[in-house]
Each structure stands twice: as structure tokens, then as C-alpha cells.
Amino acid sequence: MTRWVEHFESLLNRPPPIEPPEILPARNDLDINCEPPTLEEIENAAFDSIDRDTLWKLLRHYGIPPKIVTLIQKMYDGTSCKVLHEGRLTDSFEIKTGVRQGCLLSPFLSILAVDWLMKESTSGSRNGIQWTLWTQLDDLDFADDIALVSHNHSQMQDKTSTVNQLSGSIGLRIHPGKSKMLKIKSEDTQAITVGGKPLEVVENFKYLGSVIDHSGGTAADVRSRVAKARAAFKTLDKIWRDRTISTKTKIRLFNSNVKSALLYGCETWSLNQSSLKKVQTFVNGCFRRILRIFWPERIRNEELWNRAGQRPIREEKTQRRWRWLGHTLRKPRNSITRQSLQWNLQGKRSRGRPRTTWRRNLEDEMKASGHSWRDITRMAQDRREWGTVVRGLYPLQGEWL
Template identity: 95%
Template sequence: MEFSGLYRPNWMTWILRTTLPWSHTTTAKCRTNQLSGSIGLRIHPGKSKMLKIKTGDIQAMTVGGKPLEVVENFTYLGSVIDHSGGTTADVRSRVVQARTAFKTLDKIWRDRTISTKTKIRLFNSNVKSALLYGCETWSLNQSSLKKVQTFVNGCLRRILRIFWPERIRNEELWNRAGQRPIREEITQRRWRWLGHTLRKPRNSITRQSLQWNPQGKRSRGKPRTTWRRNLEEEMKASGHSWRDITRMAQDRREWETVVRGLYPLQGERL
């Protein structure tokens, strides 16, 4: 399987295999420029970027005779894509944006006339929504997961007014705030998105990408953390095989039961 391009009215992204001859890439780009130009659309060189993911030096790509800027990362549909091919940069960006959202509501967190229940609801809707945007496709390692959880814990302690020298365990903090470990939330979101994707037609590029196996040899050392490896660990822990989840995902109600069963709610939530 080959990814050639993704299209939408206002944006376009090419994902090209480095194993293809560079002439194929430039030909595809030129053809796209010609076709879009025939209906009054022009590729703007100043707004177009070129990102190389773990590849050697390649020729510069030009549009209208002007070379495209080569960048190490760029924001695409709200998510940060960088040259490493991972999601570490995106996680870091999400934390920064969520921290900004949290500071914007600082007057509310300090207001003693507002109930804790209301503050937590605002935290979930205004801060966590910014923090976990796109988390369904994150390939999380322990470092990134710890960064996200540490931020959430800090926010909850601020909301619940738990300051030094008072110390409580994280489990008690989550129980007071009606929260659960961030790993559980991300996992359930990932599985809900997975079910939605598995119900797409078999020729859907999104569904095909779940089992896409890039060719070639990886570099030496420990295998990198990937989305698929995250999922396989979760499948193993839940006792499900790929065939099982593909079948169960076709029934929305059955799949929702599976997702909820990953981490049953314990205790009363705010």
C-alpha cells in the first residue's frame, strides 16, 4: 500500500515514500500544481513547507520556480508533526496550550465562592480538552505520559488548594477531584477512535493505515514506541486479539461495552 496524498478544500498534504524515485515525487507535485491551477487554485510557495522525516539529503522541491522552505516541524490540523516522526513535540505543545488555558482561568480557581464541582467541570471542558486534543493517535512513551500526568496533578492541586507542606498521594488527589489516571483516559479515547476507524470501509486510507507495514530496515537499538505497539500492549492486557476487536468494533454497543470495560469506574465521580 502507498500513501500518495491527502486532500481537503483548504489544505493538502503529501506523504511520500522515500523508496520512490525522487522524479516521481516532483512529477506528482507538478501535476498537482497544474490540475489545481486549471480550476483557479495556486500552491503558495510561501505557505508551503517541506519536512524530511528520518531521511538523508534530497533535492529541494520548488513551486513556480521558488524553493520550498525545509522545516523540522510544522502544525497540521492542530497537531505538531516533527522530523523524528514521533508525537513528543505534539505532546509538549499540548501541555503548553493547556497551561495557557489554565492560567487564563486563574481568577476562577482562586474564587472561594465557586464550588469545587464547578471548577472541576470547567477544568475538564476548558483545560483537559485542549490538553488531550488528538491524543487518540499519540504514540506515548513513559516520559511523555509523565509530562502530561504531572501537569494534570499540578492543576488539580491548585484547584483543590493543596499546597506545601500538605502532602497527599496521587490516588487520593484523583479521588477527591473525581479524576482517573491520564493513561486510562487516553487509552479509552484511543479505543473509541479505533472502533470508529474499524467501522470505516476497507478501502478507507485511515483504516488501511492501522495495519500499514512500512518496508525497510530499522536502525539498531530498542524499537521505538509507536501507536501500534501501544495498542498491542493494551490488547494483551485486555485479552483481546486483533481479530476480536475488528469483529466487536462493528457493533457500536458491544464496542462501547469493551471500551468501558478497560477501566471500570471505581468510586463516586464529581
């Protein structure tokens, strides 16, 4: 026992290094700005700065009863907060702008302000894209994530300047550093400016979880989804290697944690054979890992899918697309989502073979199933009938998990 004690003491009680570590010089040489933030940086990092007096006027403008407006005002009067700095709370100070954090009413108030802003910015001008015979589409909004659309540079610059100018009237502004510009099939090299600062021109950007590419396809989004699914699969590596967990449980975890990340937004994918093969190859590799099928053992993909109780990605994607199509066709006729199904883009197509599009994929599937646009529009109005149509695309074979 004494020898063991001496052994561990020699391991744990190491002698000090010959030269002391250069902690102080290393700290001084780090390329980190330790100065206090400037007022501009604090304003840029703020959650919002909606002017409250303007917000109360907007509530009345939208027909909210005066009694309700007064109650909301009373709830906001005298609000204050403290800041935690170096482990200590500062003195309380009053908050006079913005909406309350964590309040259920705050999203509604913010959306109300953005809705008024976009209506005022786009009314009386035709700087959007032609949507129907009489209407134009100027913007796509989700909370405060706004995507402006226009046909050319001058229209986009006018619209951006108008939005930025009106934003200031309600206490908001466009942040040049967080705004991007994406040009699709355009040779114009001019930049859009906000307050004299040019916006960054990008080839793709992420909007509401999906990657929008300058080529107009979905290949970039597919690559992003595969990367996210691969990362999710890797985080569960211990579970895949655990022999005490049943295969059925592993497949259920794969469906909920990995496949959900992989097929997010797949309803709107326009996949060619190359992209579809990439997705299916990744899924097959995951199944082989879960089922412990390693080289030199070789089985056909059909046998692999049967063992895992899963469908091919092509069938999974098609059924999800048709399920989403039914929801969309049941929306009102003036819904932008429903109108987009048969919307025709203005302009000329470049020379060469037409590219694979979402509508062409859907029309091929409709032709294979023996349905027309009129048929699916009629059947989609009945949820039960449409559910039967979707399930009939690829009938179940065997026991599926």
C-alpha cells in the first residue's frame, strides 16, 4: 500500500516547470478588444426600439378598442430593469422604448408595427414582382425577418430607402451589417445602400431555416440539410454503438433526431437525380451503422430498408410533398402560398435544357398517379379523401416503424 501511495504522489504532485508559464504576456498579446462597448454597439445589440407612443397610435389605427389600448399602456408605464455587470446589479432605470421581453403580447405588437411599415412602404408604388394580373408581390415577412423582392436594381433601391426612412418614424431601422443582397440571374454589379452603406452581396443566405441560392435551385439547401443531419447523427454515436439498446429504439431515435433535421423543408425541394442520390447515400450509411452492417458484408439497398423498416427517401419526400400540397390547396384562393403553386415568372428562360423545378417534379408525379390539377384541387378539399390519395401513392409493404 505504501508503494502505491508513493507512486500516485509522484504522478499527482508534479514538480513546477523550469520556466513559469507566460500567462501575463499571453493575456496582453491576445487579439481581443477588452474596451467597454460604445453606445452605437449597445444600440445595435438591443432587442428592439419601437417607439411606444407610435405603437399606441397604431393600435388605435387598426381598430383596437380604446379600453384595451389603455390597459396595454398601463402595463407598460413605469417598466424598469437592472443590468448585471461584473457580478453586481446596477441601479434600476426606466425603459421607455421597445416591447417587454417574454410577454405573450410582444410578438403581436411587433408584427403590428412591421405590418404597418410594409403597407406604407409599398403602397402607391409598383416596385415588386408581378404576382397576379392586378397585384404585385413586394415582400415576404416572418416577424421582423423581411425579404424584399424586386425586378431590378433601381426598384430595389427605392423600396429599401423607403422602408429604411419609414422605419425611423416608429423607432426601427435596417441594420446594414445584418442585411444581405441576393441577385438571381442578374448581371448588374451595383450595390444596394442603406444610409450610405452598401449591403453585402451574397450567393446564398439562410432564411427561416432554408438556404436560398442565387441559381434558384435547392442544391445548396440539400447540402446544408445533409450536413446538419450528419452532425445530429454523430452526436448520438454512443447510442448507435450501444448493444443494450434495441434496433427499434435506435430507428425511432434516428427518425426523430436525424431524419427530421434532414428532411426539414423537403416539401419544396426540386431534386434532380444527383441530389437525391446524395441524400439517399447518407441515409443508407446511417442505417448500416445502426444495423451494424460493415464491410465485407454486402446487402442490397432494398434489404437494408426492409431491415430498418424505412421507405426510400424518394417515396418519403413525395408523400410529404403531397401531404403539404393538400394543406396548401385548402387555403383561401387569395393565399400567397396557394397562388404560388401555379405562378408563372415573367421573363425569358436561358438557352438549353429546362432545369428541374418543383412544379415539373410534381407534374411528373401527378402523371404517374393518373391525376390532373383539377382532380387534386377537388380531392384536397376533403381531408379524409386526400389522406387516402397520399397513402395510395406508395402502399405500405410489411411492418414499418
